[in-house]
Amino acid sequence: MKDLKLVMAKNHDIITPKTQIKIGNLTIGRDFLVIAGPCSVESEEQIMKAARSVKEAGANMLRGGTYKPRTSPYSFQGLGRIGLQYLSKAGLETGLPIITEVTDTRDVYLIGEYADVLQIGTRNMQNYSLLVEVGKIKKPVLLKRGMNATIEEWLNSAEYIMNAGNPDVILCERGIRTFETYTRNTLDLSAVAVVKGLSHLPVVVDPSHATGRADLIIPMSLSAVMANCDGLEIEVHPSPAEALSDKEQQLTPEQFKTLMSVVNKTLAFKEELNRYENTAL
Structure with a gap:
């Protein structure tokens, strides 16, 4: 990884401080980031309900797909600008x-007018013109x-952006x-620990896409917290059974509230564990 000059935590014996990204009152890399919301923005009523519920439960960033890259050309592709x-x-x-998410170079500046953070999805991790x-x-x-990417390839893609x-x-x-x-x-989750050691960039985990199953999101989220991730991205829909995309992996608002409760308890336990270890040393 000798060509990675910008993403690495250590380069020629120079240590780069951990990156912190400030957005409003939120500092990513210091505050634990919880991104939540539906896979796709389907209507104004749906996204408003989702936003209110995830905010109430403790999320600090709202997600929602407006331009959706789908495996089938006949699947719901998102609402675009109105979304x-x-x-x-x-x-x-x-x-x-x-x-x-931004999927096309032609949409970068349009989406940038609305979004606080732009997302590059797994299918576009090596879309180098989009990264630039x-x-x-x-x-x-x-x-x-990328779903088929090595850690080195992933970090190289980050290097393109930087x-x-x-x-x-x-x-x-x-x-x-x-298989x-x-x-x-x-x-x-081993990648979280590896990349946290290699890079100064914050690392979050998306258990929704990783598992594709709502019943596995809580245990995988807690595992990610203990792996020292900087945040989670969770799909939450007011009525998952009626969702136009990825209904199997979206939590209900009540399930998300439960998730936030156990995540906060796990973060508190982790903090107490760190204090104990530091005292023991």
Whole structure:
């Protein structure tokens, strides 16, 4: 990884401080980040309900897909610009910063007018022209690991963004494709520990896409917290059974409230454990 000049924590004996990204009252890399919201923005009513519920439960960033890359061309592709407007309205009402995916270089600046954070999805991790384009915009970028990507390839993609001029990159582990088919992907939590050691960039985990199953999101979220991630990205829908995309992996507002309760308890336990270890030393 000798060519990675910008993403590495240590380069030629020079230690780079851990990156912290400030958005409003939130400092990513210091505050534990919880991104929550539906897979897709489907209507104004739906995103407003989702935003209010995740805000009440303790999320500090709102997600929602407006341009959706789907495996089938016949699947719901998102509402586009009008979805951005609904998402922006929900963010303004709740006070939550918003994040949404950008899939096309032509949409970068349009989405940048609405979103506080731009997301690069797994299918676009090695879309180098898109990485360079989001590197030119003054908005933080959440970069998801490609489903078939090695850690080195993932970090190289982050290097593309930073080399283009944008230092505010958040890495997201969202599971990789293996021979196992019981879950949607295989959540590689070892990658969290590895990348936290290699890079100064914050690392969040997306257990929704990693597992594809609502019943596995809580245990995988707690495991991610103990792996020392900097945050979680969770899909939450007012009525998952009626969702137009990925209904199996979206939590209800009540399930998300339960998740937040146990995540906060786990964070408190982890903090107490760290205090004990520091005292013992």
